Amino acid sequence: MQFFHGDTPLDCPVEQVIVAGWTGRDKDAVDHHIQELAELGIAPPSQTPLFYRVSENCLVQTSHIQVLGKASSGEAEPLLLQSDGEVWLGLASDHTDRELEAISVAASKQACPKPVSNQLWRFKDVADHLDDLILRCQIEEGGEWVPYQEGPLARILPLGSLIEKSKFSNNSAMLCGTLPAIGSIRPARSYRMELFDPHLKRTIRLEYKVEELPIIV
Structure with missing residues (x-):
């Protein structure tokens, strides 16, 4: 993968990928998300937040992904990377098989x-106004883009606290959790996301x- 800060290439090798879950700052919002997933048959978490591990090759920089079956969906999430002691902020989709x-x-x-952006910002450049950053996602439905x-x-829980609570370290990447879906969690053929x-x-x-x-049986 290749990352950039503006037009400047960055050397950000990734050797560990963490997916933070249940990171809502508002307990009521977290409970709402848990209820959303419960309706899909998903058991509640043992604690919040939780830090899952996935292999480094799950992260991709592409405009097209392939998934098995019709039951997956994406989620816009802040992305943190650390390289040579510097923390960077980007954007990712925690695409998940529901x-x-x-x-x-x-x-x-x-x-x-899990698609990730190639653009990154220095974490220290946004640290004093992180809460004001806006996360957005649209999905394509019926040939139109709709808010998701x-x-x-x-x-979302302060990103600094997620860094402290997880095993986020040099050459690590972390997807930092997301916002509730507008409407319901559902599959889509196309996603547009922005931070x-x-x-x-x-x-x-x-x-x-x-x-x-197709799922072949």
């Missing part, structure tokens, strides 16, 4: 590629399409 999630959340996190997620990072900084007037974008592969 049917497998009902059996094992850890396995469902490993089952799908939107809100400030103030609705917007209203203070510095800049945006990181991520867009990809999903190809569903």
